[in-house]
Amino acid sequence: MYKLGFIGMGNMASAIQEGFINSGYIKADEICGFDLSEIATEKAKARGVTPLSDGHEVIRNAEIIFMAVKPQVVEKVVAPLKEDLKGKALVSMVLGYDFAKYETMLDPSTRHLTFMPNTPIAVGEGMILLEDQQTLTDDEYDFIKKAFESAGSVEVLPSHLMGVGGALSGCAPAYIYMVIEALADGAVAQGLPRASAYKLASQTVLGSGKMQLASGLHPGILKDNVTSPAGSTIKGVKALEDGGLRAAFINAIEKSMGK
Numbered sequence: 130m131y132k133l134g135f136i137g138m139g140n141m142a143s144a145i146q147e148g149f150i151n152s153g154y155i156k157a158d159e160i161c162g163f164d165l166s167e168i169a170t171e172k173a174k175a176r177g178v179t180p181l182s183d184g185h186e187v188i189r190n191a192e193i194i195f196m197a198v199k200p201q202v203v204e205k206v207v208a209p210l211k212e213d214l215k216g217k218a219l220v221s222m223v224l225g226y227d228f229a230k231y232e233t234m235l236d237p238s239t240r241h242l243t244f245m246p247n248t249p250i251a252v253g254e255g256m257i258l259l260e261d262q263q264t265l266t267d268d269e270y271d272f273i274k275k276a277f278e279s280a281g282s283v284e285v286l287p288s289h290l291m292g293v294g295g296a297l298s299g300c301a302p303a304y305i306y307m308v309i310e311a312l313a314d315g316a317v318a319q320g321l322p323r324a325s326a327y328k329l330a331s332q333t334v335l336g337s338g339k340m341q342l343a344s345g346l347h348p349g350i351l352k353d354n355v356t357s358p359a360g361s362t363i364k365g366v367k368a369l370e371d372g373g374l375r376a377a378f379i380n381a382i383e384k385s386m387g388k
């Protein structure tokens with residue numbers, strides 16, 4: 130069991146902490162962290178995480194350090210911690226900061242791994258991508274992989290696919306919430322109460338994803354199984370195609386990769 134320390138405890142770090150604690154794999158008192166924001170600090174405290182007064186203290190008190198600040202500030206945050214990180218393990222969820230970038234930012238004695246989580250890790254249904262190049266010890270890697278598996282599904286990807294992988298599983302929860310909201314709006318417009326509409330939409334998204342994963346069937350086959358000849362679903366499918374649904378999602382992945 131390793132002590133975990135978080136630098137930055139915003140939305141993504143909070144989701145990871147909740148996922149780890151709820152799974153029972155890691156106890157809250159094995160986790161410490163620092164955030165500049167008082168609100169974030171109070172929320173972490175309420176979760177049972179120990180708040181510390183700066184990054185130096187986090188590194189002193191932890192064995193595996195999670196880097197969880199925004200990409201825009203990560204270099205500024207890491208630079209003054211470079212000395213403290215010597216001989217420690219750093220795991221980073223910062224979008225766009227891969228193995229090669231950390232090799233230039235960290236002392237050679239700092240072991241590191243880049244991963245890309247998503248917020249559903251909070252409820253045990255995360256998708257966590259691990260970059261295949263990393264320098265953790267076997268024990269650290271095994272521990273961290275099992276921690277992620279306790280709260281989601283893990284996929285190891287080569288460095289050059291981490292960006293596109295992150296654009297899908299890291300960003301798409303936002304897109305799926307938009308789908309849920311839009312489906313619910315459609316049903317509310319036709320008279321379904323709002324609360325029922327969200328429940329029906331979310332359970333349908335959950336069930337559809339689960340069925341695709343469990344069956345391994347092509348999504349087109351599963352779609353065809355719902356789509357009776359001259360039935361209701363095909364009329365909805367036509368409306369979605371008229372609205373450019375597929376192109377919209379394809380463009381969303383491209384845009385979220387910064388293209």
Ligand SMILES: NC(=O)C1=CN([C@@H]2O[C@H](COP(=O)(O)OP(=O)(O)OC[C@H]3O[C@@H](n4cnc5c(N)ncnc54)[C@H](O)[C@@H]3O)[C@@H](O)[C@H]2O)C=CC1
Nearest residue numbers: 137139140141164165166169197198199200222223224299
């Ligand atoms: N939100 C998401 O769904 C995902 C986020 N990520 C990555 O996670 C990282 C964090 O993103 P979010 O949690 O969404 O952002 P956020 O803005 O919610 O959290 C960042 C936190 O860092 C804190 N912070 C800023 N400077 C600091 C410093 N010097 N020391 C300590 N704390 C500091 C802020 O107060 C804030 O609470 C980003 O690099 C992002 O690319 C990756 C995958 C998914």
Ligand SMILES: O=C(O)[C@@H]1CCC=N1
Nearest residue numbers: 224295296299300301
């Ligand atoms: O929007 C972002 O920058 C972060 C990275 C992946 C998901 N959220």
